[in-house]
Amino acid sequence: MAVYPWPDERGRFGEFGGRFVPETLMAALDGLEEAYREALADPGFGAELNQYLRTYVGRPTPLYAARRLSEHLGRGRVYLKREDLAHTGAHKINNALGQVLLAKRMGKRRIIAETGAGQHGVATAAAAALLGLDCHVYMGEEDMRRQELNVFRMRLLGAEVIPVRSGSRTLKDATNEAIRDWVTNVETTHYVIGSVVGPHPYPAMVRDFQAVIGREVREQILALEGRLPDYLVACVGGGSNAMGLFHPFYSDRVRMVGVEAAGEGIETGRHAASLTAGSRGVLHGSYSYLLQDEDGQVREAHSVSAGLDYPGVGPEHAFFKSTGRAEYVAVTDAEALRGFRLLSRLEGIIPALESAHAVAYLEKLAARLEPDDVVVVCLSGRGDKDVPMVLDRHGRKGGNGDGP
Amino acid sequence: MDRNPLAERIAACLGGGGKLLVTYFTAGHPDLETTVRVVEAAGEAGADCVEIGVPYSDPLADGPVIQAAATRALRGGFRVAWTWEIARRVVRSGVPLAVMTYVNPVLRYGPEAFCRDAAAAGVAGLLVPDLPPEEAGELGRLARRHGLALIPFVAPTSPDHRIRMAVEAGQGFVYCISVTGVTGARPEVSARARELVERVRRYTRLPVLVGFGISTPQQAGEVARFADGVIVGSSLVARVDAAASPEEAVRSVRELVAGLRQALPHPDDTFCRPGRGDTPPGAPTARAPR
Numbered sequence: 001m002a003v004y005p006w007p008d009e010r011g012r013f014g015e016f017g018g019r020f021v022p023e024t025l026m027a028a029l030d031g032l033e034e035a036y037r038e039a040l041a042d043p044g045f046g047a048e049l050n051q052y053l054r055t056y057v058g059r060p061t062p063l064y065a066a067r068r069l070s071e072h073l074g075r076g077r078v079y080l081k082r083e084d085l086a087h088t089g090a091h092k093i094n095n096a097l098g099q100v101l102l103a104k105r106m107g108k109r110r111i112i113a114e115t116g117a118g119q120h121g122v123a124t125a126a127a128a129a130l131l132g133l134d135c136h137v138y139m140g141e142e143d144m145r146r147q148e149l150n151v152f153r154m155r156l157l158g159a160e161v162i163p164v165r166s167g168s169r170t171l172k173d174a175t176n177e178a179i180r181d182w183v184t185n186v187e188t189t190h191y192v193i194g195s196v197v198g199p200h201p202y203p204a205m206v207r208d209f210q211a212v213i214g215r216e217v218r219e220q221i222l223a224l225e226g227r228l229p230d231y232l233v234a235c236v237g238g239g240s241n242a243m244g245l246f247h248p249f250y251s252d253r254v255r256m257v258g259v260e261a262a263g264e265g266i267e268t269g270r271h272a273a274s275l276t277a278g279s280r281g282v283l284h285g286s287y288s289y290l291l292q293d294e295d296g297q298v299r300e301a302h303s304v305s306a307g308l309d310y311p312g313v314g315p316e317h318a319f320f321k322s323t324g325r326a327e328y329v330a331v332t333d334a335e336a337l338r339g340f341r342l343l344s345r346l347e348g349i350i351p352a353l354e355s356a357h358a359v360a361y362l363e364k365l366a367a368r369l370e371p372d373d374v375v376v377v378c379l380s381g382r383g384d385k386d387v388p389m390v391l392d393r394h395g396r397k398g399g400n401g402d403g404p
Numbered sequence: 405m406d407r408n409p410l411a412e413r414i415a416a417c418l419g420g421g422g423k424l425l426v427t428y429f430t431a432g433h434p435d436l437e438t439t440v441r442v443v444e445a446a447g448e449a450g451a452d453c454v455e456i457g458v459p460y461s462d463p464l465a466d467g468p469v470i471q472a473a474a475t476r477a478l479r480g481g482f483r484v485a486w487t488w489e490i491a492r493r494v495v496r497s498g499v500p501l502a503v504m505t506y507v508n509p510v511l512r513y514g515p516e517a518f519c520r521d522a523a524a525a526g527v528a529g530l531l532v533p534d535l536p537p538e539e540a541g542e543l544g545r546l547a548r549r550h551g552l553a554l555i556p557f558v559a560p561t562s563p564d565h566r567i568r569m570a571v572e573a574g575q576g577f578v579y580c581i582s583v584t585g586v587t588g589a590r591p592e593v594s595a596r597a598r599e600l601v602e603r604v605r606r607y608t609r610l611p612v613l614v615g616f617g618i619s620t621p622q623q624a625g626e627v628a629r630f631a632d633g634v635i636v637g638s639s640l641v642a643r644v645d646a647a648a649s650p651e652e653a654v655r656s657v658r659e660l661v662a663g664l665r666q667a668l669p670h671p672d673d674t675f676c677r678p679g680r681g682d683t684p685p686g687a688p689t690a691r692a693p694r
Contacts, residue, residue, distance in 0.1 A: 010538065020507055020534045022465045024559035024584050026566060166471060172462065179464045184585040186561060282508045282534070283462070295484045296512030297461040 004250055006319065011200020011286075014322060016315035019199040020282045021179070028186045033201040035106045040208075045105065052097055053212065056130065057087045059094075061213075063220035063376070068346040073362055076369040079224070080349070080379045081217055083241060088123045090352065090381030091213060091241045096123035096192055097130075098209035103190035104131050110189040111135045114178040116143055116171030116237070117307035117354065118150025119381055120194030125159035127192075135159040138177045142169040143306045149385050168300040171237075171310045175284050195238025196314030199285030203314050210244025217376055218248055225374055231365065233257045234378035235357040236328065237272065237308035239317045241380035246326060255327070258317060259361045261303035262330035272301035273330040274313040275321050283312035289321070304333035304393075305353035307381075335360040340383060340390065352381035353389075408551055410500040410528035410576055413452050414611055417633075420671020424577070424613060424633025425624070425664055428455040428504065430473035430641055431490055432482035438650045440493045445654045446640070447499025450665030452633070454494070455531060458487055458505035465506075465533040467588030469638040473645055484509055488525035495526030502529030502555065502576075507539075515543050523550035529576045531555045537569045544573055555579055558604055560596040571608035578604050579635065580614045582627075588638045590617035598630045621667035628668050636664060 006013040019029060039045040053059040062085065066078045083091035096113075103111055111128045113135070115121030121137040128135035137154055141163045144151050154161050167173035182191040196203045196210070214232075221229050232249060234242035236258035246256045263271035271277060274289045283290040283298060291299040291311035301311040320326035331339075336353055339360030344350045351359055358377050365375070417424055427446045431439050443454045459474035459482050466474070491501050503522055510518045510532065522530065530552050535543065540554065547554040556574025558567050559581040571578055582597035583590065597614050604612050614627045615635030624634045640657055647653035 018539055019536060020539060021536070022533050022559070022581075023536055023557040023566070023570070024561050024581060026536050026538075026559075027561045027563055166475075167461065176462050176464050180467075180586050183465065186584055281511050284464075285534075292508065292512060294512070296509035297478065298508070 006316070007200060007204050013316045013319035016288050016318040017200055017203060017286050019285060020287065021199045021285045022183055024183050025186060025199070029199055029201065036102060036201055036205050039102055039105060045101070049098055049101055053094070057093050057097065058085065059212065060216040060220070061085050063217060063224065065224070066347050069343065069362070072342070072346055073366040075366050075371050076373040076375050078362065078375045078377060079221065080377050081213060081245065083213060083378060083380050084349070084351065084355070084382035088119070088126050089384065090119040090123065091210060091244060091378070092120040092123035092194060093126065094212055094244070095194065095206050095209040095240060096120065096127045099190065099192040099205070100124065100127035100131050100133060103192070104133060106190065108188060108190040109133060110185065111192055112138070112178050112181050112189055113192045113194060114138045114171065114174040115194065116174070116309060117305065117352070117385065118143065118147040118154065119307060119352070119385070121159070121161070122150050122153045122157065124192045124194070125154045125157035128159065129157050136162060136181070138162050138164050138174040138181070140164045140169040140171060140174045143171065143174070146306050146389055147385055149388070170301070170306070172298065172301070179284065195240040196243045196316060197238045197284055197286065197312055203286065203316055206240055207243045207247055207316060210240050211247045213241065213244035213378060214246060214248030217245060221374065221376060227374070228252050228254055229376045230373040231255045231257060231375040233259065233358050233361060233365065233375060235259045235308060235354045235380060236275070236313060236317060237261070237310050237354065238312070239314040241378045243314060243316055245376070245378045246320070250325070256320070256325065257361065257365065258326055258328045259357045260328060260330040261305060261308035261336070261357060262332040263302040263304070265332055266330060270302040271330065272303040272308050272310060274311060275317060275328040276330045278311070286315045288315040288318040289313050304336060305357065307352065307354040308357065329361060331357050331360045337390065337393070340386070349379070350383035350387070351379055352383045353386045355380045356383070408528050408553060410453055410502065410553055413500045414577060417452050417671060418611055422670040423628040423668040424452045424611060425450060425661070425668050426453045426455060426613060426633060426635040427451040427640055427661060428457055428635065428637030429644065430457045430459055430470060430477055431487050432459060432477035432480055433473040433641065433644060434476055435480055436486050436490060438644065438653055439490050441650055441654050442644055442657045443490065443494045443499070444497045445658045446661045447494070447497050449658045449661035450670065451499060451661055453500045453502055453529070455502045455504045455635070455637070456487055456490055458484060458503060458509055460506040460509060463506060465586055467586040467638060469642050469645070470587050473641045476645070484513055488521050491522070491525035491527050500528045501526060502531055503527050504531040504533070507532050507535045510543065515546050519546045519550040519552055523552055527552065529553040529555050531579065533557060537573045540573060557581060558600065560584055560594070560600050564603065567604055568607045571604065571610060574610065577611040577613050577632070578608060580604060580612060580631070582614050582616045582618065585616065587616055589619035593618065593623050593626050597627060601631045621663040624664045625667035633668070634664070
């Protein structure tokens with residue numbers, strides 16, 4: 001297999017990706033690309049990042065054999081990649097730390113970020129505190145309400161959380177506001193994008209920082225099973241934990257499944273499944289799939305999970321979809337909530353609602369598994385942040401949290 | 405592009421020692437009828453070109469005023485095809501029109517169809533703020549084929565090689581973004597605007613205009629000392645937004661455009677005469693459509 005050639009020099013993965021941003025940002029993107037290339041070539045940068053990943057984040061995160069879950073499914077052996085055990089509670093820290101280190105190297109003193117569920121905001125705030133930089137996080141008002149605990153955590157970590165009141169008051173609007181801030185303060189500020197989205201070089205850079213997930217899985221599964229997995233399963237909002245898991249297996253005979261949020265059901269139109277039910281276009285600086293109306297106005301996404309509640313998706317996932325390298329499916333809010341309870345009961349692990357989508361899909365995947373198939377699921381984050389919301393949902397329905 | 409009305413107006417104005425005044429309005433804000441009337445009023449009060457902005461759900465180069473106008477227009481049921489209706493109705497008044505749109509509505513409409521329908525409605529220019537020259541190749545070719553000027557943007561952060569790339573691909577005029585930031589009024593003209601205009605002139609003979617943050621006649625006059633003209637948007641959109649009726653919107657727009665015009669020299673001194681802003685709507689304009 002030849003060396004993976006994407007993105008090309010125009011920042012394209014096949015026809016997807018590119019840079020669709022105001023001219024004011026173009027020089028900064030060139031500068032970022034160059035700084036990133038230099039950092040990659042500098043063994044000192046990699047050593048410093050690895051040191052932090054080991055001693056601060058707690059990597060490598062375990063690959064856990066989920067026996068009771070596997071028994072429940074009746075076929076296959078399921079392993080959970082425990083990103084929920086990473087510092088700050090999700091895979092987001094891998095990228096946040098990499099980018100904040102890069103920002104410091106570039107001489108930027110001010111960090112901005114957007115956040116949906118708040119996990120990327122918390123991770124960026126932690127990394128900024130660690131490295132002594134000034135941090136401002138844009139967050140939709142609706143998400144601040146849904147994820148109050150993370151707002152408090154960010155503030156404890158010294159970040160300023162800026163409420164966003166435009167549009168649907170969720171991740172899409174927080175991203176718009178962060179880009180507007182960056183356009184204004186581009187010379188002093190680095191924008192830490194939290195997923196494999198945005199203009200080139202972000203999708204590639206975030207992928208590279210998250211690929212530590214897949215590299216560790218490869219070593220761990222070889223040690224545990226003596227072979228590579230048959231399936232990789234991960235939830236996809238913007239798609240960073242999925243790309244981090246998938247990418248190191250690109251050239252292997254390993255099937256990849258990205259699980260999007262079907263919200264209240266694809267047929268209701270109230271979902272966040274850009275790849276499953278969206279169409280091609282530009283959102284937040286790159287050409288990919290998105291949810292849009294006939295006029296190209298971006299539609300609001302809907303998901304019980306704030307981290308998946310985004311109408312776009314990373315361009316490399318669009319590329320994987322178009323070439324068939326990965327398969328993309330969607331599970332509903334109700335199915336995800338069942339996955340949330342299932343993992344809690346069977347394994348004593350409360351997953352993030354985002355990750356619960358990947359767990360929920362296993363019940364469907366089971367039907368096509370061979371008895372000895374090895375399945376690795378990325379448990380991208382822990383669910384403590386979601387407990388109040390799940391409780392509230394049960395409260396409204398008059399239930400007591402029992403089930404599935 | 406020799407028959408492009410924008411190019412002809414630019415040549416006539418600058419050739420006569422004038423400075424260009426470009427104004428911006430959000431299409432369908434607060435409704436289609438009002439947009440038609442304020443665009444006409446701006447033309448009558450002395451605008452050399454009116455940009456009609458296509459409302460977009462995610463306008464990342466825009467500040468709060470134009471964001472709010474877009475939201476209001478979209479809530480009012482705006483469809484991209486309204487842009488062509490507005491253009492068809494105002495083009496008769498003789499003011500050259502340009503359409504400003506983010507790239508996604510163009511992709512969704514189909515770039516070829518978008519250029520075709522714009523040209524058919526009498527639009528002379530196209531501005532796409534999130535389409536840098538690297539990505540603009542196809543749209544540039546289509547625009548040219550349909551006689552539309554694809555107007556290039558440059559920013560204070562653009563290094564010289566980017567300025568060269570932008571102006572070589574661009575047509576009509578060069579849009580200098582005066583500040584690092586989004587659209588919206590600012591108390592003072594950025595000192596960086598002048599430096600940018602001087603850098604741009606090294607690479608092009610296209611007229612060089614300055615936009616973002618210019619809201620008053622005094623600021624327009626200041627910029628006209630070093631640039632070929634100004635682009636004024638948010639302060640006009642704010643006037644339309646604040647107006648209680650279409651009549652008030654027209655009056656308020658006419659007043660500001662006339663004030664801006666007076667601050668900018670023009671070969672046709674009709675526009676420089678004090679009191680022009682009081683002329684009632686529909687009064688004959690001294691300037692015939694060219």
